Amino acid sequence: MWQRRKWLLKAGGGLGALGVLGLSGLLAGCASAPPRRLNASGQACFALRRPRRLICSDALAPSTETEQNIRELGPIADALTVYLVRRSIGDTGGAVPMTIDGRRGLTVPPFSMARLRLAPGAHRIVMTWRGEESALDLQGQAGDVRFVELQRSSGFWSWHARYGWRTVEPEQLARRALDSRVIADLDLRPTVSS
Secondary structure (H helix, E strand, O other): OHHHHHHHHHHHHHHHHHHHHHHHHHHHHHOOOOOOOEOOOOEEEEEEOOOOEEEEEEEEOOOHHHHHHHHOOOOOOOOEEEEEEEOOOOOOOOOEEEEEOOEEEEEEOOOEEEEEEEOOEEEEEEEEEOOEEEEEEEEEOOOOEEEEEEEEEEOOOHHHOEEEEEEEOHHHHHHHHHOOEEEEEEEOOOOOOO
């Protein structure tokens, strides 16, 4: 009996080392970007487990290369770059629609991020949730970067939730942004006709 226990202790030491290696590999995987989940139309989605349904953006998901570029959270030389993140604990409400400068907008599902490229100057982003509007005014020059969070502000259940805007420093939002799905890369600068 003692010999068997002794062998198990020796084997357990080796298995323990393998367990530590496996756990470190698992934790490293947690730090990576979430897998892309697209619907048949190519839009990025968030999947609810109960009830089973997809909450999707209305914009087409960017290519894998563009997504990698977005995850660098860098500026664009000739645009005001806005990184929009929606990632609150327990946020499983529906997609939140928004307009940018009173025109084309974006529908933002939970646990997602988007990059908006805007012309230098003043801009207004308005989101609507259950008949209530919340507006955010931004201003910036070409090459500036703004980090904005669409934050769930109250209510434990999704039908009581309220949403509001919050501008944050890059260090505060970077981790949540990198753990979110990239849903869109919108260039909303006016096009120059030649």
